[in-house]
Amino acid sequence: DTEVTQTPKHLVMGMTNKKSLKCEQHMGHRAMYWYKQKAKKPPELMFVYSYEKLSINESVPSRFSPECPNSSLLNLHLHALQPEDSALYLCASSLGTLLAGGPTSYNEQFFGPGTRLTVL
Amino acid sequence: AQSVTQPDIHITVSEGASLELRCNYSYGATPYLFWYVQSPGQGLQLLLKYFSGDTLVQGIKGFEAEFKRSQSSFNLRKPSVHWSDAAEYFCAVGNFGNEKLTFGTGTRLTIIP
Numbered sequence: 001d002t003e004v005t006q007t008p009k010h011l012v013m014g015m016t017n018k019k020s021l022k023c024e025q026h027m028g029h030r031a032m033y034w035y036k037q038k039a040k041k042p043p044e045l046m047f048v049y050s051y052e053k054l055s056i057n058e059s060v061p062s063r064f065s066p067e068c069p070n071s072s073l074l075n076l077h078l079h080a081l082q083p084e085d086s087a088l089y090l091c092a093s094s095l096g097t098l099l100a101g102g103p104t105s106y107n108e109q110f111f112g113p114g115t116r117l118t119v120l
Numbered sequence: 121a122q123s124v125t126q127p128d129i130h131i132t133v134s135e136g137a138s139l140e141l142r143c144n145y146s147y148g149a150t151p152y153l154f155w156y157v158q159s160p161g162q163g164l165q166l167l168l169k170y171f172s173g174d175t176l177v178q179g180i181k182g183f184e185a186e187f188k189r190s191q192s193s194f195n196l197r198k199p200s201v202h203w204s205d206a207a208e209y210f211c212a213v214g215n216f217g218n219e220k221l222t223f224g225t226g227t228r229l230t231i232i233p
Contacts, residue, residue, distance in 0.1 A: 004163075031219050042210055042223035043164070050219060090163055094219060108154070109221060111163040 004112035006091050012118045015081060021115045023074040023091030030096030032074040033109065034066060037088045049074060050096060081119045088114045122147040122213050126224035133201050134232050141196040141227050143185075143211030152214040153194040154221070155185055159207045167209075170194060181205070206231045 004025045013019050023032065031050045035043035048056035049068040063085075065077040074091055092109040123146045133139050145151055152171050156164040168179025175187040185196045194211060211224040 006163075033219070040226075040228075042226055045220060048219050056220065088161070092164075096219075108166065108169055109219075110166070111156075113163040114161070116161065 004091055004093055004110050006089075006112040006115050008115060009113070010116045010118075012120065013078065013081065014120050015083075017081075018077070018079045020078065021076040021089055021091075021117075023076075023093075023112055024072055025093040025110070025112075026072055027093065027110070028071075028095075029093035029110070030071055031094045032068060033092040033094075034064075034074070034076050035090040035092065036085075037090055037114070039087075043090055047076075078117075081117075083119050086117055086119045088116055090114045122151070122215055122222050124211050124213050124222055124224035126209075126211055126227050128227045129225070130228045130230065132230045132232060135203055136200050139196075139198045139201045139205070139229070141209050141211075141229070143194045143196065143224060144192050145194060145211075145213045146192065147213055147215065149215070153185075153187060154212040154214065155179065155183070155194075155196050156210045156212060156223075157181075157207045158210065158226075164210065167196070201229075201231055203231045203233075205229060 007022045033048050034046040037043045045058050046060045047066045052068045063080045067075040091112040094109045125144045127142050154169045155167040157167050158164045167183050168177050168185055170177050170187045177185050183198050187194050209227045212221045214221045
């Protein structure tokens with residue numbers, strides 16, 4: 001299995017709702033990422049989990065709450081979002097620095113298809 | 121800090137013609153360089169990568185890229201484009217020591233018959 005899956009594909013939520021995005025990979029990768037992508041822009045990194053520990057938080061507002069329950073699964077919990085949070089949310093995974101053992105596979109990220117989020 | 125510049129926002133190419141997408145990077149050490157492609161509403165697919173060794177890198181879908189250290193460039197090329205190549209192309213640079221990727225602003229490729 002060489003893919004990253006994301007559910008749901010589309011999500012519409014109100015500003016008072018609580019919802020979660022899910023990401024899964026079965027490639028044995030130990031680094032997982034959340035990105036936010038607005039239209040016609042490159043992906044912006046939000047969070048990185050390395051070996052199930054949060055290693056990078058790019059000053060993301062607390063209304064976004066990541067969770068990594070195990071090495072294959074990554075969630076993004078959403079609460080009290082704003083309309084400007086509407087975007088494509090991408091999950092990615094990579095081998096992870098310790099397992100990579102060098103530059104041969106390091107930093108090569110595999111992306112999921114994304115969740116299109118609309119906040120009303 | 122590392123950075124990536126893709127000077128062309130939008131390129132239009134006739135089907136069957138050759139293609140070159142430009143990418144310039146700024147990074148203090150040897151960079152790890154990537155090209156990704158994104159179809160509308162989809163995730164990113166890795167086309168090719170450069171870590172070290174041969175400066176001409178072959179990728180999927182008939183794409184290749186050449187690393188030129190003297191010009192800080194990593195341009196993407198394809199000898200003959202197909203209509204299915206129409207997409208957004210992102211160049212990215214990674215650095216040793218963390219898992220961050222820095223993306224360029226992207227180049228949108230349009231193919232005309």
